[in-house]
Amino acid sequence: MTKEELKSYLEKTFPGMTQEENIDFPVLWVEKDQIFEVAKKLKEDEATKFDFLFDETAIDWQTHFEMVYHMTSTTYRHDLEIKVKLEDRDDAELPSVEPLWKAAEMYENEIYDLFGIRFSGHPHLRRIFMTNEWKGYPLRKDYQDDDVISL
Amino acid sequence: MQLSISLLEITRAIDSWLNSAFHPHVAYGIELVLAGVAVILLVVAMAILMVYAERKLAGFMQMRLGPMRVGKWGSMQAVADVMKLLLKECLVPTNSDKLMFRVAPFVVTIVSFMTLVPIAFAKGIQLWDINIGVFYITAVSSLSVIGILMAGWSSNNKYSLLGAMRSGAQIVSYELSGGLALIVVVMMSGTLSISGIVQAQADGWWVIKGHIPVIIAFVTFIITSTAELNRAPFDLAEAESELTAGYHTEYSGMQFAMFFLSEYTNMFVLSMVAATVFLGGWMPFHLAGLDGLNHFMDYIPGIVWFFGKTFFILFLIVWFRWTFPRLRIDQLLKLEWKYLLPVSIINVLFAAFIALMGWYL
Amino acid sequence: METKDIKHDEFVINVGPQHPSTHGVLRLELWLDGEDIIDSKPHLGYIHRGIEKMSEALGYKQFIYLTSRMDYLSAHISNQACSLAIEKGLQIEAPARAQVIRVLMAELTRLASHQLWWGALGLDLGAVSPFFYAFREREMILEIFEETCGSRLTMNYITPGGVVNDLHPDFVKKVKKLIEQLKGNLHEYYQLLTGNVILQARTRGVGKLTAEDAVSLGCTGPVARASGVKCDVRKLHPYDGYDKVEFEEVLNDKGDNFARYWLRIEEMKQSIYIIEQLIDNIPEGSYREKLKGVVKLPAGEYYQRVETARGELGVYIVSDGKKEPYRVRFRTPNFSNLNALRPMLKGAKIGDMVSMMATLDLIIPDIDR
Amino acid sequence: MSASTIIFYIVSALVLVFGAMSVFTRMIFRAAIYLLFSLIGIAGIYILMNMDFIAALQVLIYVGGIIVLIIFSIFLTHQSGDKLPKPLFKRIVVAAGMSAFGLILTLGVFYRTAFKATTEMxxxxxxxxxxxxxxxxxxxxxxxxxxxxxxxxxxxxxxxxxxxxxxxxx
The missing domain is CATH 1.10.10 (Arc Repressor Mutant, subunit A)
Incomplete structure (x- = not known):
């Protein structure tokens, strides 16, 4: 599907969800509780078949988090970006998409490690880069490391 | 006691002088010590030479020069390495079984030196012409696995233990085919003694005279001895990319050097056995019926023949090491139990038939 | 997996962080039953430098240089990805000459990287000699890099707007000589390793990865292509004029170690083919678009995908209009290719672990970033 | 006393000492290793008796085969590194009694047999x-x-x- 077709299809399938477009991808804004259902639909729907989650990350906007999912389809070769807004910065939690895409296991571990966003339903959520005792989440904008000597 | 040290004239002279100067028992003891020292010196010299040769050969096979800095053409490199190893501290891991850890390198080294005893280096130069020479070597070399198991277990390191287990399984399995390969020649020569086997090749080496079965046995023996030596492509016990260094991961300094030395000694012994049993030992290259050639060949001394053949087989083993990738443990055992052993058993039957019919060249 | 009871006959060993076969500081925890691997768990972060965080403090022209340290064997391509993302934000395009130079450099990088991989694979499988044969041509490539870029490993040559400086006068001559030599030597590779019975026995049918798994695990690059997944970014989303050159996307459907091995050898041939097409046709002109001293990207987000030697590298830049990027994210190929290791390892032998890691061609700094 | 007699006594002493050590040590792996040395000593005694073939067999089968098997089975128990618990006093007494009985029986038979000296081959x-x-x-x-x-x-x-x-x- 081309970008335009995909946009109108998404509008039909998920009415009420905000759509945007950036320079690369069409963007679909999803509520955090719905993310698993939407992702499942997008992956299993014959018309979209987003079977390849090539990136998953988060952005710390200081007031809230933004989850970004980049996915593509190996059959149709169309790309999609899904965004989720997480209002509660201190206790951010959203459903894991690991059951759909195994790749998400590591991505979500990384996000958990560096942003402190928890994923419910993730089988082995752990800190992969930092040690288990590490205080704070380094990629948050307000992260302070006392040991760092500023040059 | 038939522990008769029958070296050539020089040794006879030493013998008579010692016997005239000392009490026979003391002279006997001195002779034993001298023989031991001579063997150890020979092996150490050969090991140093071989280490240098192997590194140069490896360099040649890999389009580089090899050692070049120490001495002319790097010739003192191996000596420098020995010095370094001698000066290094022997570390013993804290939670290891310290007694076993320290004893293991000695077990391995002593066993490998013991296997040198019945080797005939040239006509009459043999420490102990035991009447079961080949069998003796097979039996004693099976002991080296104990030292490896001791080393692997006592290091209290999981890599060492895995390496030791691998090595144990490997050596115990490959002994079978190696033994069967030797049996082929033993059957044809009708004797187990090393000197007897060499004498039986006076009119032609077994690998030529015994044609197909002996050639099969020779190839099997080279494969199995490479495997028993834990050398590539069968170096699973010390596979550096899998087990860091296998059973001698925790060893350092002289203790490590002893493992290293025993590996080289075993390499020499097995090459010498192969040279003796299949390639006629110190016997010159003779072909039945060609007197002119045979006469010419006799001018080259036996010791040159013997070491020439030994180094040829050593070169083969070095060549394998720098060419082949490593096998996996199940493939290694499969090779032995599913291919080499059946082939060897059939080959032994075949050879027995040929020996009975006397179909030699 | 997190808290795992060790059954009595299980044997836990720790591979790494310092281990010859991990090619870096990766730590694998292995649960063994004799020689068979029951389960594994990777522990990362031993070389985590926080490149993403550091990039947030640096300007757009500066943070590129950090990316050379991610996949140090594809340094050019990582730089290229960032440059392209920034160019996308500035809505400019590199001059034609710069584009061709970039493609040439990227393909030379790919060749050098695959050569190192080939040599290291030999080492992992116990064959020492291939390493030296691989380094013979890799050395030539590195010398070419050194002449033009001034450095051998972290070149920092590709920059937003083009390349840092023009090609060395000897570049064309040397590349031609290299190509000539490589073509002959690929046959030597066959004689030395590919055709070897032991190598075939060690790799064929080992470490199978189905196409479905490869897609689900997020594998890209040669790993996914060896399972039959079309994923070459150079074909799917051409950049820097890859649509103007002819080459084939090599695919294999076996998905085992040998497929990955074979695929990389074939990719080397394709890279040679690409270089051959371009080396005589480097357009004249400027090699760099002049940019302002401090680059500011309009607020928004920019995603650029490129094909490194190991797979798809995605650079995701979020800008808030300031002179530093607000958030930079690198989707590195090795991070997701590492996912494939665990399902492959289940039930395999320790010896296979080494060959699997070798054919996955993991670069640990790229995983940790 | 001839040299071979001295060697015989040394080797026998080693056999006995290692045999005893293999019984008394509380580390199972060491017990196997001591048993190994004891068996090698027996092979040495065979050599002293000019029984080369038997000696080689002893080394090949008992030392190279059986002991390796024993060590392998010790490895597989996963307790090779632990010290065995101290045996109960009652058991020590019973075992000592049994051993003494066995020793007396053997010695009794040994001294009652008339060994004939012979020069026959x-x-x-x-x-x-x-x-x-x-x-x-x-x-x-x-x-x-x-x-x-x-x-x-x-x-x-x-x-x-x-x-x-x-x-x-x-």
Whole structure:
């Protein structure tokens, strides 16, 4: 599907969800509780078949988090970006998409490690880069490391 | 006691002088010590030479020069390495079984030196012409696995233990085919003694005279001895990319050097056995019926023949090491139990038939 | 997996962080039953430098240089990805000459990287000699890099707007000589390793990865292509004029170690083919678009995908209009290719672990970033 | 005293000392290693008796085979590094009593047997003769027991494989 077709299809399938477009991808804004259902639909729907989650990350906007999912389809070769807004910065939690895409296991571990966003339903959520005792989440904008000597 | 040290004239002279100067028992003891020292010196010299040769050969096979800095053409490199190893501290891991850890390198080294005893280096130069020479070597070399198991277990390191287990399984399995390969020649020569086997090749080496079965046995023996030596492509016990260094991961300094030395000694012994049993030992290259050639060949001394053949087989083993990738443990055992052993058993039957019919060249 | 009871006959060993076969500081925890691997768990972060965080403090022209340290064997391509993302934000395009130079450099990088991989694979499988044969041509490539870029490993040559400086006068001559030599030597590779019975026995049918798994695990690059997944970014989303050159996307459907091995050898041939097409046709002109001293990207987000030697590298830049990027994210190929290791390892032998890691061609700094 | 007698006493002492150590040590791996040295000593005694073939067999089968098997089975128990618990006093007493009884019995038999000194050559122990007798089915031949023993070993091997395969499939 081309970008335009995909946009109108998404509008039909998920009415009420905000759509945007950036320079690369069409963007679909999803509520955090719905993310698993939407992702499942997008992956299993014959018309979209987003079977390849090539990136998953988060952005710390200081007031809230933004989850970004980049996915593509190996059959149709169309790309999609899904965004989720997480209002509660201190206790951010959203459903894991690991059951759909195994790749998400590591991505979500990384996000958990560096942003402190928890994923419910993730089988082995752990800190992969930092040690288990590490205080704070380094990629948050307000992260302070006392040991760092500023040059 | 038939522990008769029958070296050539020089040794006879030493013998008579010692016997005239000392009490026979003391002279006997001195002779034993001298023989031991001579063997150890020979092996150490050969090991140093071989280490240098192997590194140069490896360099040649890999389009580089090899050692070049120490001495002319790097010739003192191996000596420098020995010095370094001698000066290094022997570390013993804290939670290891310290007694076993320290004893293991000695077990391995002593066993490998013991296997040198019945080797005939040239006509009459043999420490102990035991009447079961080949069998003796097979039996004693099976002991080296104990030292490896001791080393692997006592290091209290999981890599060492895995390496030791691998090595144990490997050596115990490959002994079978190696033994069967030797049996082929033993059957044809009708004797187990090393000197007897060499004498039986006076009119032609077994690998030529015994044609197909002996050639099969020779190839099997080279494969199995490479495997028993834990050398590539069968170096699973010390596979550096899998087990860091296998059973001698925790060893350092002289203790490590002893493992290293025993590996080289075993390499020499097995090459010498192969040279003796299949390639006629110190016997010159003779072909039945060609007197002119045979006469010419006799001018080259036996010791040159013997070491020439030994180094040829050593070169083969070095060549394998720098060419082949490593096998996996199940493939290694499969090779032995599913291919080499059946082939060897059939080959032994075949050879027995040929020996009975006397179909030699 | 997190808290795992060790059954009595299980044997836990720790591979790494310092281990010859991990090619870096990766730590694998292995649960063994004799020689068979029951389960594994990777522990990362031993070389985590926080490149993403550091990039947030640096300007757009500066943070590129950090990316050379991610996949140090594809340094050019990582730089290229960032440059392209920034160019996308500035809505400019590199001059034609710069584009061709970039493609040439990227393909030379790919060749050098695959050569190192080939040599290291030999080492992992116990064959020492291939390493030296691989380094013979890799050395030539590195010398070419050194002449033009001034450095051998972290070149920092590709920059937003083009390349840092023009090609060395000897570049064309040397590349031609290299190509000539490589073509002959690929046959030597066959004689030395590919055709070897032991190598075939060690790799064929080992470490199978189905196409479905490869897609689900997020594998890209040669790993996914060896399972039959079309994923070459150079074909799917051409950049820097890859649509103007002819080459084939090599695919294999076996998905085992040998497929990955074979695929990389074939990719080397394709890279040679690409270089051959371009080396005589480097357009004249400027090699760099002049940019302002401090680059500011309009607020928004920019995603650029490129094909490194190991797979798809995605650079995701979020800008808030300031002179530093607000958030930079690198989707590195090795991070997701590492996912494939665990399902492959289940039930395999320790010896296979080494060959699997070798054919996955993991670069640990790229995983940790 | 001739040299061979001195050597004999040294080797016998080693055999006995290592035998005792293998019984008294509380580390199971060391016990196996001490047993190994004890068995090598016995091979040495065979050599002193000019029984080269038997000595080599002793080394090949007992030391290279049986001890390796014992060590392997110790490895598989996963307790090779632990010290065994101290035995109960009652057990020590009983074991000591049994050992003493055995020793007395052996010594009794030993001293009551009249060993005849002879200058006659003993049995021909060359490998050739051993082989010949092993395959001889006339007088004093051993082909019958040899075959029975090989059959027994084959049965044992098959049994081992059956047991091992069953455990693997469980």
């Amino acid at each position: 003993g049995v021909d122990h060359s490998a050739r003769n051993i082989g010949r007798q092993m395959l001889d089915y006339h007088h004093h031949g051993y082909v019958y027991p040899f075959e029975i023993v090989s059959f027994l070993l084959l049965a044992a091997l098959v049994g081992c494989i059956v047991i091992a395969v069953k455990i693997k499939n469980k």
